[in-house]
Amino acid sequence: MSVTAPPDQRPAATPHSPAPQKRTPRAPRVSARRALLVASLKMFYRNKHSIFWTLLLPVIILGVFALLDLGGGVTSQLGVVDTVHTAQSEKLVAQLEQSTLVSVHTDAALSDEQSALGNGDRDALLVIDAKGLHLTLNSARSREADAARLVVDDAAAPRSSPVSVATVNNGRNQGYTDFLIPGIIALSVMQTGLFTVLYTFVHLRQRGILRRLKATPLRAGDFLAAQVGTRLILAAAQTLILVLIALLVFRIHIYGNVGWLLLVAVVGAAVFLALGFAISGSTGSVESAAPIANAIGLPMIVLSGVFFSRGGMPGWLHGVTDLLPLTYLVDALRHISYDGFGLLDVRTDLLGLGAWLIVSGALAVRLFRWELD
Amino acid sequence: MSVAAPVIAVEGLRKSYGERVAVDGVSFSVAPGEVLGILGPNGAGKTTTVEILEGLRTADGGAAQVVGVDVLRDPEAVKGLVGAQLQASSFFDQLSLAELLELFAAVFGVSVDARALLRRVDLEDRAGSEVRRLSGGQQQRFAVAAALVNNPRILFLDEPTTGLDPQARRHMWDLIRSFREDGTTIVLTTHSMEEAELLCDRVAIMDAGRIVALDRPEVLVDALLARGFRRPAAVQRDATLEDVFLDLCGHELRDGDEHGGDAANVPQRGRRGRRRAQ
Numbered sequence: 018m019s020v021t022a023p024p025d026q027r028p029a030a031t032p033h034s035p036a037p038q039k040r041t042p043r044a045p046r047v048s049a050r051r052a053l054l055v056a057s058l059k060m061f062y063r064n065k066h067s068i069f070w071t072l073l074l075p076v077i078i079l080g081v082f083a084l085l086d087l088g089g090g091v092t093s094q095l096g097v098v099d100t101v102h103t104a105q106s107e108k109l110v111a112q113l114e115q116s117t118l119v120s121v122h123t124d125a126a127l128s129d130e131q132s133a134l135g136n137g138d139r140d141a142l143l144v145i146d147a148k149g150l151h152l153t154l155n156s157a158r159s160r161e162a163d164a165a166r167l168v169v170d171d172a173a174a175p176r177s178s179p180v181s182v183a184t185v186n187n188g189r190n191q192g193y194t195d196f197l198i199p200g201i202i203a204l205s206v207m208q209t210g211l212f213t214v215l216y217t218f219v220h221l222r223q224r225g226i227l228r229r230l231k232a233t234p235l236r237a238g239d240f241l242a243a244q245v246g247t248r249l250i251l252a253a254a255q256t257l258i259l260v261l262i263a264l265l266v267f268r269i270h271i272y273g274n275v276g277w278l279l280l281v282a283v284v285g286a287a288v289f290l291a292l293g294f295a296i297s298g299s300t301g302s303v304e305s306a307a308p309i310a311n312a313i314g315l316p317m318i319v320l321s322g323v324f325f326s327r328g329g330m331p332g333w334l335h336g337v338t339d340l341l342p343l344t345y346l347v348d349a350l351r352h353i354s355y356d357g358f359g360l361l362d363v364r365t366d367l368l369g370l371g372a373w374l375i376v377s378g379a380l381a382v383r384l385f386r387w388e389l390d
Numbered sequence: 391m392s393v394a395a396p397v398i399a400v401e402g403l404r405k406s407y408g409e410r411v412a413v414d415g416v417s418f419s420v421a422p423g424e425v426l427g428i429l430g431p432n433g434a435g436k437t438t439t440v441e442i443l444e445g446l447r448t449a450d451g452g453a454a455q456v457v458g459v460d461v462l463r464d465p466e467a468v469k470g471l472v473g474a475q476l477q478a479s480s481f482f483d484q485l486s487l488a489e490l491l492e493l494f495a496a497v498f499g500v501s502v503d504a505r506a507l508l509r510r511v512d513l514e515d516r517a518g519s520e521v522r523r524l525s526g527g528q529q530q531r532f533a534v535a536a537a538l539v540n541n542p543r544i545l546f547l548d549e550p551t552t553g554l555d556p557q558a559r560r561h562m563w564d565l566i567r568s569f570r571e572d573g574t575t576i577v578l579t580t581h582s583m584e585e586a587e588l589l590c591d592r593v594a595i596m597d598a599g600r601i602v603a604l605d606r607p608e609v610l611v612d613a614l615l616a617r618g619f620r621r622p623a624a625v626q627r628d629a630t631l632e633d634v635f636l637d638l639c640g641h642e643l644r645d646g647d648e649h650g651g652d653a654a655n656v657p658q659r660g661r662r663g664r665r666r667a668q
Contacts, residue, residue: 046499048496048499049496049497049499051496052492052493052496052497053493053496053497056482056485056489056493059484059485059489060482060483060484060485063484064483064484221482224480225476225478225479225480226479226480226481226482228446228476228478228479229476229479229480229481229536230497231446232444232445232446232469232474232476232479233469233470233494233497233498234466234469234470234497234498234499235497
């Protein structure tokens with residue numbers, strides 16, 4: 018076989034400059050990761066769509082739900098402790114239970130109801146004893162407490178039973194927005210992780226952009242590390258923005274440590290990033306990515322207590338949805354923000370997130386594909 | 391010319407995708423500074439062969455050495471040593487040409503003078519543009535520039551002129567000639583016989599996964615004539631339709647005419663132009 022080329026066969030040369038590169042002794046893997054991280058952040062900043070979906074949409078959702086105030090206002094929580102159990106008192110309780118303005122709780126003991134009033138689970142507590150009716154109102158939730166007082170007065174009036182009224186202030190004025198904010202943070206963290214990763218990554222692969230990177234010495238692990246790093250930074254920024262807006266615009270109270278809130282949000286982001294990469298590993302086209310993301314994301318949004326408490330769920334569903342990654346994240350964020358818990362108090366949720374992170378992270382690395390054959 | 395040790399040596403290379411045999415026992419070698427053309431119809435196995443040598447695909451059998459690296463055993467090691475312009479690939483949006491070259495250089499662990507490299511492929515004035523704003527010919531030239539960031543000794547060009555207009559094609563040919571003059575070894579796949587004749591020291595003609603002929607273009611032509619082949623008289627002319635086209639439209643590049651690429655030439659299109667379909 019001939020391996021030579023006669024020089025006279027060559028066409029005329031065009032002028033050219035010498036090759037303009039030189040090798041440098043930097044550690045290539047670190048520089049590659051850093052360069053990819055910086056480039057991804059630049060691309061994110063320059064992509065107005067991604068800014069909208071990642072940073073503005075959660076704020077808009079928050080605004081809509083807060084304006085509608087879907088969770089609050091309608092019913093107030095009234096604890097009733099009947100210590101006499103006369104025909105008259107039972108009739109009164111039955112009448113209270115008819116009211117649509119209050120939700121009546123009659124099963125607990127006095128001490129339990131008092132602590133429920135103390136921690137904000139009740140807006141008012143009615144105690145019926147031999148001397149008459151004693152109503153204690155939670156002045157921190159005056160709107161709900163007043164509703165309860167109206168209902169109690171109304172029920173007591175025909176019987177001319179005297180109602181003694183006292184007020185307590187548990188120091189908390191938590192409304193629906195306070196409850197909602199941690200849910201919205203969890204929702205946007207999932208959005209950034211699952212939806213945008215899936216969409217962006219499948220898009221990059223479909224257009225052959227990953228294929229081009231595959232032809233370089235870049236390792237898949239370094240590429241993933243840079244992508245994850247970029248999006249963890251974005252998730253932290255997103256959470257910080259939501260927290261600031263919640264504090265400054267919606268005037269909510271965050272009872273726990275904001276630093277822990279951020280930390281948990283970033284851990285949650287890592288879980289959903291890994292899930293997003295794991296799913297995108299085998300997803301061929303942008304057209305199939307959207308239904309897949311919705312099939313996974315929408316049930317979680319509905320079932321994980323983002324907007325409403327999961328308290329009303331049947332027991333089996335509660336048990337199943339306890340295990341969803343979004344449930345762990347929502348619960349941990351809400352416990353910190355709404356209940357003032359510390360990091361140790363939410364360790365069960367963190368363990369749940371950790372388990373999801375290990376499983377989906379392993380899947381993400383295993384299923385990673387630069388291109389689909 | 392001395393018979394130097396080949397920089398690419400391929401022996402009995404095989405690759406199947408399921409039942410379909412894409413590369414069926416291919417053997418060839420490429421000398422330093424040589425331009426080898428790989429010709430063949432679609433599905434002949436050209437791209438698969440080249441992508442195995444680039445470290446992009448694994449082979450099922452045979453042997454292949456590229457600049458001393460056993461590609462079958464260590465496909466990752468070859469990636470840093472060669473330059474690859476790929477089919478069906480693209481680059482990130484939202485990054486300028488200069489930023490993309492710097493990113494690729496970082497990935498290779500080298501530093502690059504992005505402007506000088508863009509000047510090398512006549513794209514210095516587009517250094518701040520995104521790839522999707524470029525015309526087809528400009529995109530291909532950028533893909534070649536990206537293949538040069540690591541200053542490779544071997545350049546793989548996979549159909550670099552497919553889909554280009556005659557002016558852009560000729561411009562790419564000039565570019566390839568200049569790399570050849572630099573002493574870069576080039577493996578070039580193409581559907582254009584004219585391109586192969588003009589640029590390649592030798593051509594390998596592939597069909598159904600096999601190399602059916604491998605020699606200097608004029609040797610292959612002489613051999614055909616020696617077998618008694620004569621062109622039908624009707625097409626035996628001194629000029630072709632392409633010569634007519636170029637005579638009427640000129641040889642100069644029309645980068646700015648399509649895809650809203652060059653605002654200076656076509657102000658009526660507006661700054662942003664149209665997004666390319668691909």
